[in-house]
Amino acid sequence: MSTNVTPGRFIGLVFLLLLPCYGLWYLLAPALVKPALGFAHLLMTHWMPGIVSAVQMDGTQALILTQFGELEGKLVSAQAVGHAIGLAVNTQILSYSIPFYSALMLATPGENKLARYANGIICLYVVLTLSLVCLCLKQLMTNLGHHYTDQGSLLQPSPNLIALLFQLSTLILPVLTPVVLWLWQSKDTPLLKGLLLPLTAKPDQP
């Protein structure tokens, strides 16, 4: 691929590459989200051991297994009733950031593409894991009610903060993170170097 890609050609390439990237993501979605799910499981079970017993994969969804069961319409200990309430989270509303980021990076010419892509994917997974935790918190707060809020942990986010983080995690981060990562990693490529000059140029010497 030529290293001199115009912005118009770049956007056209992104549109073209979105198709195969989305196709691959659709086929591999459960496997792609597994690393983030593993970290979310570790975080949630250590942070809230009294509420969450596991976060595991269930098809393309994450299933939060709680420490609560249900008896006659009331929440009781899962051990007492022999079953646990599971709350589902659609992981695809977060993981579609992967094909978007892949299309942006594939369409951008430059050196060390693979290394840059690998670094970006690691950053993307960090955001994906934290977003997944935010979705878990929202599910726990809305479904367990006072059983969640009464935990009284110092590090427990307030309902308003959870609502804000949930909106940020679902509406913004899946589409904004790939663009910010791409912008940062491609700032020295011929595509962006000229456009971002006001950010990189040193002030004139007096």
Add this chain to the structure above:
Amino acid sequence: MLRFIGLFTGIFISLFTLEMLNPVQAHVIVPFTSWLAQISASLILPFDTGVIAYGKVIRDLASGFAVSIEAGCNGVEAAIVLIAAVVAFPATIRQRIAAIAIGFIAIQVMNIARIISLFYLGQWNTEIFTWTHLYLWPVLIMLDVLVIFVMYLRFLAARQGQAS
């Protein structure tokens, strides 16, 4: 570059938090979203008379299928991303205001296309509607923001070239 990202993040989080406040939702976002629904319906009506809009909802009278335009579907978040990027990038006040105004219109044009396309996709196939709504259109709207921002940067670079 780090200064730009820091400024962008700060402006973005401030505007996003402001947008989520109940008074802002009640007095700005919900009326704006209802207005978007009315515009979308008025664009559909010349071609399809069996459509009505009330509040944030557009409904097909024959099938009963309806879409409700909620937070995240009104293009406001995309506009906030553009505003934060334009304000954080060095330029004159006049250039920034023009970029935000033109960009906001371009985002809303794309967003109305999204609303209308989803309204018809939903009547045709629910699975494709869900997929397009949740996973494809958000990316297309963000690409729209990126295209507008890149065009703005090209305009600034051309102006800079003329000046030097």
